[in-house]
Structures are given as structure tokens and as C-alpha cells.
Amino acid sequence: MLSKPQIRTITSLQHKKFRREHGLFVVEGLKSVMEFAQSDHHVNHIFYTSQAATKLLKIPRNIKCEEVSEDDLRRISSHKTPQGVLAVVQIPAHPPLTETMLRGHFHLVLDDIQDPGNLGTIIRTAEWFGHQRIICSLGSVDAYNPKVVQASMGSLARVQVHYTDIAELIRKAPVPVFGAMLHGSPLYGAGLGNEGLILLGNEGNGISPSLLPLIQKPITVPRVGPAESLNVAISAALFCAELVRSK
Amino acid sequence: MLSKPQIRTITSLQHKKFRREHGLFVVEGLKSVMEFAQSDHHVNHIFYTSQAATKLLKIPRNIKCEEVSEDDLRRISSHKTPQGVLAVVQIPAHPPLTETMLRGHFHLVLDDIQDPGNLGTIIRTAEWFGHQRIICSLGSVDAYNPKVVQASMGSLARVQVHYTDIAELIRKAPVPVFGAMLHGSPLYGAGLGNEGLILLGNEGNGISPSLLPLIQKPITVPRVGPAESLNVAISAALFCAELVRSK
Numbered sequence: 155m156l157s158k159p160q161i162r163t164i165t166s167l168q169h170k171k172f173r174r175e176h177g178l179f180v181v182e183g184l185k186s187v188m189e190f191a192q193s194d195h196h197v198n199h200i201f202y203t204s205q206a207a208t209k210l211l212k213i214p215r216n217i218k219c220e221e222v223s224e225d226d227l228r229r230i231s232s233h234k235t236p237q238g239v240l241a242v243v244q245i246p247a248h249p250p251l252t253e254t255m256l257r258g259h260f261h262l263v264l265d266d267i268q269d270p271g272n273l274g275t276i277i278r279t280a281e282w283f284g285h286q287r288i289i290c291s292l293g294s295v296d297a298y299n300p301k302v303v304q305a306s307m308g309s310l311a312r313v314q315v316h317y318t319d320i321a322e323l324i325r326k327a328p329v330p331v332f333g334a335m336l337h338g339s340p341l342y343g344a345g346l347g348n349e350g351l352i353l354l355g356n357e358g359n360g361i362s363p364s365l366l367p368l369i370q371k372p373i374t375v376p377r378v379g380p381a382e383s384l385n386v387a388i389s390a391a392l393f394c395a396e397l398v399r400s401k
Numbered sequence: 402m403l404s405k406p407q408i409r410t411i412t413s414l415q416h417k418k419f420r421r422e423h424g425l426f427v428v429e430g431l432k433s434v435m436e437f438a439q440s441d442h443h444v445n446h447i448f449y450t451s452q453a454a455t456k457l458l459k460i461p462r463n464i465k466c467e468e469v470s471e472d473d474l475r476r477i478s479s480h481k482t483p484q485g486v487l488a489v490v491q492i493p494a495h496p497p498l499t500e501t502m503l504r505g506h507f508h509l510v511l512d513d514i515q516d517p518g519n520l521g522t523i524i525r526t527a528e529w530f531g532h533q534r535i536i537c538s539l540g541s542v543d544a545y546n547p548k549v550v551q552a553s554m555g556s557l558a559r560v561q562v563h564y565t566d567i568a569e570l571i572r573k574a575p576v577p578v579f580g581a582m583l584h585g586s587p588l589y590g591a592g593l594g595n596e597g598l599i600l601l602g603n604e605g606n607g608i609s610p611s612l613l614p615l616i617q618k619p620i621t622v623p624r625v626g627p628a629e630s631l632n633v634a635i636s637a638a639l640f641c642a643e644l645v646r647s648k
Contacts, residue, residue, distance in 0.1 A: 271518060275632050284625030309628050342646050378531030378645055381556050384638075385522050391635045392642050398625055399589050 156201075156226045164230040164242060170296045177245050179298035180230075183237040184209050189308035191217055196244040203227050206238030232300040245298055248314045251289070253328045258349050260397050261285070262390055263320055265365060266293040266356040273297060274305020275387040277313050283394035287314035289323065289351070320353075324368045327351055331370050333361055334389045338372030341396050346373075352393050354386050403448075403473045411477040411489060417543045424492050426545035427477075430484040431456050436555035438464055443491040450474050453485030479547040492545055495561045498536065500575045505596050507644050508532070509637055510567055512612060513540040513603040520544060521552020522634040524560050530641035534561035536570065536598070567600075571615045574598055578617050580608055581636045585619030588643050593620075599640050601633050 166172035167180045178198065181190050184206060191197050191213050200219045202210055213219060227236045262280055267273050273295050280288055295302060297315035306313075324331050330350040353369060355361035361369070375384060375392050384392075413419035414427045425445065428437050431453060438444050438460050447466045449457055460466060474483050509527055514520050520542050527535055542549065544562035553560075571578050577597040600616060602608035608616070622631060622639050631639075 275635065278628055279631060279635050281626045281628040282622075282624055282631055286626075305632075307629070312627060375529075375642065376645065377529055379528045379533075380559060381525055381528035382554070384526060384529055385552075385634075387632075388522065388526050388635065388638045391631075391638055395622065395639050395642070398623065 156222055156230065161226070161229050164240075165232075167242070168232050168300055170299065173245065173296065173298050178242050179245055179303065180232070180300060181241045181243055181303055182231060182233060182239065182300070183304070184239045186303065186308045186311070187239045187241045188212065189311040190241060190243050193311040195246060195311060197241050198244060199242045200239065201227060201230065201241075202239045210239065246314075248287075248316055251316055251318060251323065255287070256327060256329050256349070256351070259285075260346070260349060260394075261287065261289050261351050262394070263289045263291075263323070263351045263353045264294050264386075264390075265291050265320060265353060265361050266359075267291075267354070267386060268295050268357055269386075270295050270299045270301035271305045272357065272385065272387045273299075273315075274302040274307070274310070276390045277302070277306040277315065278309040279387065279391045280394055281309040281313045283391075283398050285313065285394065287316055289316045289318060289320065291320045292317055321365060321368070324351065324353070324365065331368060333366070333369035333372045334393060335361065335369075335372040335374055336383065338374040340376045341373050341392065342376065342400075344371070344373050346397060346400070352390075354390055354393075357386055403469055403477065408473070408476050411487075412479075414489070415479050415547055417546065420492065420543065420545050425489050426492055426550065427479070427547060428488045428490055428550055429478060429480060429486070429547070430551070431486045433550065433555045433558075434486045434488045435459065436558040437488060437490050440558040442493060442558060444488050445491060446489045447486065448474060448477065448488075449486045457486065493561075495534075495563055498563055498565060498570065502534070503574060503576050503596070503598070506532075507593070507597050507599060507641075508534065508536050509641070510536045510538075510570070510598045510600045511541050511633075512538050512567060512600060512608050513606075514538075514601070514633060515542050515604055516633075517542050517546045517548035518552045519604065519632065519634045520546075520562075521549040521554070521557070523637045524549070524553040524562065525556040526634065526638045527641055528556040528560045530638075530645050532560065532641065534563055536563045536565060536567065538567045539564055568612060568615070571598060571600070571612065578615060580613070580616035580619045581640060582608065582616075582619040582621055583630065585621040587623045588620050588639065589623065589647075591618070591620050593644060593647070599637075601637055601640075604633055 201222045333353045580600045
């Protein structure tokens with residue numbers, strides 16, 4: 155049975171402040187928990203109900219596993235219908251971004267993205283298209299928010315999410331800076347080369363005005379119908395796909 | 402001031418059962434309300450707070466508008482922070498799908514899509530790429546669910562969402578049937594021609610086993626990294642984009 159302080163600590167991890175304080179975050183669901191357990195992440199503790207026990211055979215032996223009641227799992231879960239398995243994982247310290255990391259690759263750079271579902275979907279999609287890291291502005295939603303973890307469908311176990319001052323990053327970038335915008339060169343045939351930063355803006359306001367002068371080439375997804383804009387995760391996916399297709 | 406029965410009726414529209422019973426749904430936010438007011442939809446009633454009043458100048462004169470208190474708007478809104486404008490709109494009766502409608506176009510066909518954010522995003526994205534209608538299985542989430550309306554960002558005002566027995570539709574389809582799947586011909590260079598149905602599966606389970614034999618050509622988005630799958634709205638967008646690009 156879980157103690158009250160245990161329950162309090164784990165539920166506190168639903169809030170960024172306490173995630174930072176403890177250096178921990180929560181992963182839920184068998185599939186996602188397995189992916190973190192089999193990744194470079196340090197998984198502190200896995201809690202599971204008796205129903206889920208038989209599915210946990212492949213968990214590495216050095217991870218502390220504890221069977222809890224359905225009621226206890228419900229107490230520590232952020233889901234309405236918990237999925238039987240919950241892990242407490244250490245927030246990794248990614249190595250700082252270097253020029254070498256940026257060269258020869260494309261990186262998505264997210265400017266104050268707010269919706270956790272969007273960030274999770276971008277992480278999942280970026281991994282599908284071979285990206286190993288994503289760069290977020292300091293004002294972006296936290297990648298260890300439970301909704302981001304959920305929407306990333308396990309991809310957060312492998313994709314590094316870096317938070318940095320993106321204005322400074324872009325100013326010093328050793329690679330071209332492209333902006334995903336409503337007006338610009340059409341994405342198809344834009345000739346983006348072999349490396350660069352793809353800057354994507356906030357859901358409501360787009361790219362910050364202060365960053366616009368730093369963009370070397372605005373790029374747009376050609377529009378056919380009257381819709382005013384695209385969702386940012388959709389834009390990110392279309393850029394990732396085109397970078398692969400046009401290679 | 403709104404009466405209790407008025408408040409009860411409007412809040413009941415958050416549930417599909419009552420939307421069907423009344424033939425009505427709710428649209429929130431100035432931008433979306435304006436798009437429905439300027440579309441073919443019949444808008445029964447617009448409620449707004451004094452703060453939003455000045456922004457409503459372009460509303461067609463034949464629509465009944467009523468100023469309400471912030472408290473009343475909060476009572477009828479499904480949002481935690483209501484946006485000052487809420488419209489009650491009639492659910493349109495779309496003409497039945499005919500062979501003529503299907504010929505010469507591509508249509509997305511959604512097999513039991515469940516997440517309202519996904520459906521809304523698909524509607525918005527499809528409109529960007531010039532689609533005028535989307536086809537959903539009878540088990541799919543309702544397009545007039547408030548979260549679908551919100552995620553569609555006004556595109557639901559113009560894109561028709563048809564609900565039909567998709568097994569029957571596919572069996573009788575006068576155009577090729579493509580399936581968005583994890584294994585199949587690569588999307589790029591697949592030569593999809595000029596018309597067809599693009600079948601996309603449920604978030605957790607993919608395309609229903611009973612529909613698989615009806616697919617003439619499985620198509621896959623080439624994968625680079627280890628992610629297991631793509632979000633269904635992302636898949637839909639990549640198909641829509643490729644159909645435009647390869648034209």
C-alpha cells in the first residue's frame with residue numbers, strides 16, 4: 155500500500171514546479187513505460203496493479219517494481235481511467251547543444267508552443283522521420299507534462315527535447331534558418347539543402363516578431379482551400395516529411 | 402438574463418444525444434462564430450458579453466444576437482475561460498453521397514476515429530488542402546462535439562462531414578480505395594491517380610479487420626526512425642499534402 159507522502163509526491167509531479175524540484179516525471183501505460191525502461195532513462199520506480207503484472211515480464215531487473223491496488227494506482231494517476239502501470243522516471247540532463255550537433259541535420263525549433271498534445275505529437279512525428287532531438291524556446295510547454303508524455307507515445311524515451319534561448323541559438327546558428335510561415339517560398343522544391351533549423355511558431359500568434367528578422371528563408375505549405383492556417387504539429391510533420399522525401 | 406431552461410438546453414448540447422434531439426450544436430469564440438455566421442449554416446442565436454460587443458459588427462442582420470452577462474456566458478460555455486461569444490447553430494442535413502461526388506476527387510474516410518481533437522484537426526487540414534467533404538464511419542466521434550468544433554478552427558463551417566456505413570460505401574465505391582497503413586507502397590511515387598478514397602484507421606486499433614480485404618492498395622508513409630506509428634491526423638495531412646504535391 156502506498157503511503158500518503160508517496161501519493162503526494164507522485165501526484166505533485168503533474169506540476170512543472172514539482173517535477174523540477176524532484177527532477178522526476180511520470181510515465182503511464184504499459185507501452186510507454188516499457189519504452190522508457192528499455193531506453194537510457196533512469197526509471198526509479200514502477201507501480202502496477204495485479205491485472206497488469208503478467209505483462210511486465212520484460213522489465214529490466216534493476217528497476218524497482220511494486221504491486222499496488224487499483225485504488226492506489228487511481229490515486230497517483232493523472233488519467234480518468236488509469237492503464238495499470240505507472241513509472242516514476244528521472245528527468246535526463248541532455249548535453250548542451252553544440253555547433254557539431256546542428257551541422258548536417260535538420261532540427262525543429264518550437265517558439266513558445268503551448269499545447270501539450272501538439273508537443274507530444276511533434277516528438278512522435280519527428281522520431282518517425284528520424285530526428286533525434288527537438289529544440290524548444292524557454293516559454294514552451296514542458297516536455298515532461300503528463301499530456302506531452304502521453305501524446306508522444308513513447309517517443310520521448312528516445313528524442314531529446316532541449317530548452318534554450320532560441321533567439322540566441324538562431325543568431326549564432328552555423329546552419330540556415332527556415333521559418334514555417336503563411337507566406338514564403340513553397341515547401342515543395344524549396345531546396346532546403348542538407349541542414350538547418352525549422353522554426354515553428356506558437357499556436358495562436360505564430361513566430362515571435364523579434365525572431366522574424368533572423369529567418370533567412372520563410373517557407374510555406376502551399377494552400378488549396380480557404381482554411382486560414384494549419385495546426386503546428388501538422389506543419390511540423392509536413393516539413394519533416396518533405397525533408398525526407400526530397401533527399 | 403438567460404432563463405434556466407435556456408441554460409439547460411444550451412449546456413445539454415455538449416452531449417451528442419441532445420444535439421441530435423434538438424438538431425443544434427454550439428460554436429464558441431469570435432473567429433469560429435463569424436465563420437459559421439458567414440457560411441451556409443443557419444445560426445439560430447448568438448450570445449455575447451459587453452466586452453465582445455464591438456467585435457460583432459459584421460454579423461448578418463437576420464441572426465438573433467443577445468448580450469448576456471459574463472456569468473451567464475460562463476454557464477452556457479464548455480470552456481474554462483469562455484471567449485465572449487457563443488452561437489447556437491443548426492446541424493445541417495448534407496445531401497447523401499453519390500457516385501458523382503466521389504468521382505474525380507480524393508476523400509478521406511475515417512474508420513471509427515475517436516479523438517475529437519484529431520477529427521477537428523483533420524477537418525481543418527483537409528480544408529487547407531482543398532477538400533470539401535470528409536467521410537466518417539458511424540462509430541466515429543461526432544463532428545458537432547464542442548472539442549471537434551474548436552479544433553477545426555472554423556473549417557467545419559465549410560467542410561461537410563458525412564457519416565455513413567463505410568463498409569458499404571467502400572464495397573460500392575466507383576473509385577480506387579487506398580488504405581493508410583504501416584506496411585504498403587511508399588506514399589511518394591505511389592501514383593494514386595486523380596480520384597479515390599483514403600481510408601484511415603482508429604487511433605488505437607488502425608483499420609477494422611473487416612475492411613482490410615476491401616482495400617485495393619495499402620500505402621505507407623516511409624519511416625526513418627524507430628517511432629511505431631503516426632498520429633491519424635498527421636497521417637491524414639501527409640496524404641492530403643502528397644495528393645496536392647504530386648498532381
